[in-house]
Amino acid sequence: MRNRRIRLLAAPLLALVGVLAFAGPAHAAGATVGACMAGEIEHLIEEAHGDLDHVKHELHDNKKVQDEIEGCFEAPNPIIPEVNEIVWGGLAFLILFVLMVKKGFPAVKGAMDARAERIRSDLDAAEQAKADAQAVQADYESRLADAKGEASRLVDEARAAADQVRADLIARAEADAAGIRERAAAEAEASKAQAIADLRAEVSGIALGAAERVVQSSLDAEVQGRLIDAYIDEVAGSNG
Amino acid sequence: MADPTVTGYAEALFAVAAAEGDLATVEDELFRFAQALRSNDELRSTLADQGVPAARRQQVVEDLLGGKAAATTTALVSMVVGAGRAAELPAIVDALVERSAASRNKAVATVRSAVDLTAEQKERLASAINTRTGRQVEVKVVIDPTVLGGVVTEIGDDIIDGSVRRRLNQLRESFR
Numbered sequence: 382m383r384n385r386r387i388r389l390l391a392a393p394l395l396a397l398v399g400v401l402a403f404a405g406p407a408h409a410a411g412a413t414v415g416a417c418m419a420g421e422i423e424h425l426i427e428e429a430h431g432d433l434d435h436v437k438h439e440l441h442d443n444k445k446v447q448d449e450i451e452g453c454f455e456a457p458n459p460i461i462p463e464v465n466e467i468v469w470g471g472l473a474f475l476i477l478f479v480l481m482v483k484k485g486f487p488a489v490k491g492a493m494d495a496r497a498e499r500i501r502s503d504l505d506a507a508e509q510a511k512a513d514a515q516a517v518q519a520d521y522e523s524r525l526a527d528a529k530g531e532a533s534r535l536v537d538e539a540r541a542a543a544d545q546v547r548a549d550l551i552a553r554a555e556a557d558a559a560g561i562r563e564r565a566a567a568e569a570e571a572s573k574a575q576a577i578a579d580l581r582a583e584v585s586g587i588a589l590g591a592a593e594r595v596v597q598s599s600l601d602a603e604v605q606g607r608l609i610d611a612y613i614d615e616v617a618g619s620n621g
Numbered sequence: 622m623a624d625p626t627v628t629g630y631a632e633a634l635f636a637v638a639a640a641e642g643d644l645a646t647v648e649d650e651l652f653r654f655a656q657a658l659r660s661n662d663e664l665r666s667t668l669a670d671q672g673v674p675a676a677r678r679q680q681v682v683e684d685l686l687g688g689k690a691a692a693t694t695t696a697l698v699s700m701v702v703g704a705g706r707a708a709e710l711p712a713i714v715d716a717l718v719e720r721s722a723a724s725r726n727k728a729v730a731t732v733r734s735a736v737d738l739t740a741e742q743k744e745r746l747a748s749a750i751n752t753r754t755g756r757q758v759e760v761k762v763v764i765d766p767t768v769l770g771g772v773v774t775e776i777g778d779d780i781i782d783g784s785v786r787r788r789l790n791q792l793r794e795s796f797r
Contacts, residue, residue, distance in 0.1 A: 585796030589789060593769070596785055600770045605736045608771045612783035613742065616774070617749035 417453030631716030641693045650694040655714035656763050668707035675703045722759045730758040733765040733773045
């Protein structure tokens with residue numbers, strides 16, 4: 382900021398130095414040569430008291446006069462301008478300088494400050510955005526790492542659960558198969574036993590039915606009488 | 622414990638039969654009728670049906686026993702049926718028989734057999750039971766074809782089973 386202000390002040394000073402150093406010699410040369418020659422010739426005429434031949438003679442033969450005339454043709458200092466130019470130029474410069482100091486400089490300064498402030502704010506915003514972006518990136522990377530870890534954990538859990546389910550299903554299926562085999566064996570054994578019992582009952586029923594029919598057919602009055610007598614004898618003989 | 626109604630009717634029948642002086646005949650006919658009632662479901666349900674008028678049921682009794690049994694027996698059965706106690710008649714007769722035997726200081730031995738016993742067999746059986754149990758008994762024979770052969774004797778809660786049916790049943794059990 383300070384350097385910029387110094388540069389703004391140095392610029393018009395350099396312009397002033399330039400004007401003083403390179404003022405136009407044509408204007409100075411034109412006015413000075415004519416007046417110089419007119420003055421020299423007028424001086425010769427006065428010394429010759431109006432005798433123009435003598436003046437002509439002096440111009441051709443007198444070395445000193447010739448040198449003086451020649452001296453009029455020498456160029457003035459090309460650096461130093463005329464005084465009036467310096468005055469007007471300095472005045473214009475001062476006016477322009479004052480205007481620049483009062484109006485231009487604050488405007489330029491305000492614009493520069495605003496631009497600097499905008500650039501600074503832009504830089505700050507860029508820094509903030511960069512920081513935010515970095516934070517977002519860090520957060521994203523953190524979340525990504527968490528997500529990867531979570532996904533890995535879920536996969537591991539799912540694999541473990543699947544293994545457990547598979548093991549349970551296999552164990553249950555084996556248990557069911559064993560139970561089915563045992564039940565089938567028990568049912569087969571029970572069916573076999575029931576079939577044997579049924580067959581035995583059927584056979585015994587047939588045999589007993591046949592025996593009952595034989596007994597009934599053989600129980601005539603005589604046999605009935607003998608059975609009753611035998612019963613009476615048994616009751617009498619058992620004696621309690 | 623005996624049903625008071627059954628006991629009361631038995632006492633009444635016993636008193637009437639004794640008063641008529643024909644206790645043995647009446648007792649025997651009542652016993653046979655009671656056994657017939659036990660073995661014939663249709664007759665038992667008909668006589669015990671309260672929907673049938675009492676006169677109609679008593680007429681059935683008259684048709685069955687009239688001219689075949691003593692008049693006292695027919696009258697007593699008709700009285701019980703008319704009173705609506707036909708279902709209890711077998712139990713009443715059992716009580717009557719026991720009451721009658723008790724009056725002679727004897728117990729009743731109910732003998733089930735496929736055929737009737739002769740008088741000699743009844744006497745020998747009564748003597749044999751007396752020898753075995755020490756009790757004097759009167760033998761009442763119930764014809765039961767399911768016995769097949771032999772005899773089943775019931776004296777109170779005691780049962781002496783010498784039937785062919787029992788032996789067949791034992792044989793059946795041995796097969797199992």
